[in-house]
Amino acid sequence: MFKILFVDDEPNILNALSRMLRHKRTMWEMYFVQGVEEALEILRTKEIDVVISDISMPVRDGFDLLTTIRSTTELCDIPFLMLTGLDETDLKRKALDLGATDLLNKPANREDLIARINNMLRIKAYQDEIRAQNVRLDLKVKERTAELESTRLELIWRLGRAAEYRDTDTGNHVVRVGYYCKVLAEELGMPHGFIESIFLTSPLHDIGKIGIPDRILLKKGKLSAPEWKIMKQHCKIGGDILSQDTVNWAPSATWQVLFSKPASKKSDNPFLKMAKTITLTHHEHWNGNGYPWGLSGNEIPIESRIVAIADVYDALFSKRPYKVRYETSKVMEIMRQNNGRQFDADVFASFEKILDLFCDIRTQFVDTPIDLKTL
Ligand SMILES: [Fe+2]
Ligand SMILES: [Fe+2]
Incomplete structure (x- = not known):
């Protein structure tokens, strides 16, 4: 009526x-x-x-x-x-x-x-x-945007896992690193956008391992000096993969007109920017003894200082071609030895405050090796 x-x-x-x-x-x-x-x-x-x-x-x-x-x-x-x-x-x-x-x-x-x-x-x-x-249209656009967003994020994480599969059992290392970085950034009081970005991009920290030959990446035991030199290149290879030059995916001028996207356009994607920063500088040490640039102190971007703690903590608990799995007491002993040397003491203090959360994440995303016979 x-x-x-x-x-x-x-x-x-x-x-x-x-x-x-x-x-x-x-x-x-x-x-x-x-x-x-x-x-x-x-x-x-x-x-x-x-x-x-x-x-x-x-x-x-x-x-x-x-x-x-x-x-x-x-x-x-x-x-x-x-x-x-x-x-x-x-x-x-x-x-x-x-x-x-x-x-x-x-x-x-x-x-x-x-x-x-x-x-x-x-x-x-x-x-x-x-x-x-x-x-109705607005709802549809929102649904499609959410779908695209979740596909994009899933692809980012799967890409990180793809790199990890080569030298770990399950690729769960990168998932755990994402969550460790998230809780650590929260404890440090970082802004919401930063927390979201580090959660999504830290799993890509070792994407550059894709370019490291198996004989070096999977070598059991110590790397020789020349092998170590090649291994260290994974940071720069990762940086190249995530470089700000947009991939030239349109093969011809016609395609570019059809999809109205110019080739090799510089991208302002903040996720890619942070991902690149992390891949390039996650092995820098607070005291300047890291690689590949030898940065020290606050020269190292805060996102990489956070990833460094998350990455090393998880790697120490994991079995790798070159090392065994360590117990909690040994892991914490090594971590604390590196406080103020490899790690930023302020970030480390926050890490110490939320060890319980790190432990929860480790238990929740435990490694379950894939049984090739069941595939
Ligand atoms: Fe690395
Ligand atoms: Fe890692």
């Missing part, structure tokens, strides 16, 4: 309108009020489809009501019919300027009034349909 609101300070006019339209009561729910305040109260509580208002009223007039409706987000689209006197040309123009949908001379003739109201109801129905379609 359509809801129609009539506003006029003269009760006689409201009564006349009510009588005139009584045969419409089965289709229209009609409200008759004598002032702007009452009208606004009805507009706030009922979903009114059309407003029909007089101009001249004491205290607040019809223009005031029209202006309030047009400037209120929830009401601004409601069709508004202004009742005017025959000779009030200026007032009619003003009503249209303020956003009245239509005008009607007083006293209103029944057929004219019904025809105007029907027109406005049609306008309202179209508007409602457009709004409903916009809501």
